[in-house]
Amino acid sequence: MSKNVIETVTFKLNEGVSREDFVAAAKRMSPWVVARRGFMSRRLSCAEDGTWIEHIQWKDMDAARAAAAEISKEPGNADFLFAINGPTVQLTHSELEVVID
Numbered sequence: 001m002s003k004n005v006i007e008t009v010t011f012k013l014n015e016g017v018s019r020e021d022f023v024a025a026a027k028r029m030s031p032w033v034v035a036r037r038g039f040m041s042r043r044l045s046c047a048e049d050g051t052w053i054e055h056i057q058w059k060d061m062d063a064a065r066a067a068a069a070e071i072s073k074e075p076g077n078a079d080f081l082f083a084i085n086g087p088t089v090q091l092t093h094s095e096l097e098v099v100i101d
Helices: 020-035 061-073 074-083
Strands: 005-011 039-046 052-058 088-094
Touching: 005 061, 020 039, 020 074, 052 061, 061 074, 061 088
Parallel strands: none
Antiparallel strands: 005 052, 005 088, 039 052
């Protein structure tokens, strides 16, 4: 049986993008994320140094990779994606081993 996958993306925002505008863009993108096959949950947080951390839980690796391949094809995701400073992006996929809710 496949394990759930956690997609972790860390990044900084482009100069001039406000936290409020970025959060609004992230919320507008949420229906697209939720509609992807295998989506389970999404969390977005920001560290004191301005590093953003997004965790998305997927049913399996195939679902995670499919969503990553499709994200830039959806015009409604443009505000979210254009706000992110590309060179700062680090994306990893890892198998979920322990959950404590």
